[in-house]
Amino acid sequence: MPDPTKPVTLADLDRQGKLAWVYCNECGRERDVPPRDLGLPLDTPAPEAGKRLVCSACGGRKVTVRPELYPGGVEEASRELKRRRRARHKAGPGWQIGVLAEDQRERAGSWLTGPRS
Numbered sequence: 001m002p003d004p005t006k007p008v009t010l011a012d013l014d015r016q017g018k019l020a021w022v023y024c025n026e027c028g029r030e031r032d033v034p035p036r037d038l039g040l041p042l043d044t045p046a047p048e049a050g051k052r053l054v055c056s057a058c059g060g061r062k063v064t065v066r067p068e069l070y071p072g073g074v075e076e077a078s079r080e081l082k083r084r085r086r087a088r089h090k091a092g093p094g095w096q097i098g099v100l101a102e103d104q105r106e107r108a109g110s111w112l113t114g115p116r117s
């Protein structure tokens, strides 16, 4: 079990076979990256890693790094969301993204449901 009192490090993600979710707060681009591909020491805590990265698209420095939010990464989550939306049309109202926390759900709405640029 990971120690919940310590921030997750890139090494933790690597060990667990998880991706690092990298999000640019300036332009909204996001990617899931293998932790080793970030080019940072693996003992870097994920929140710290964000401070050391620069967005390659806009040069923004407000980058957030977290453990992957969704199994398989955001692209997979996006596909899954579309699948579920189709299912929702059949199932009727009442469906929601139950696995996401409230704030994630809110943001997932703006990230994952709009057209991707």
Ligand SMILES: [Zn+2]
Binding pocket: 024, 025, 026, 027, 028, 029, 055, 056, 057, 058, 059, 060
């Ligand atoms: Zn950016």
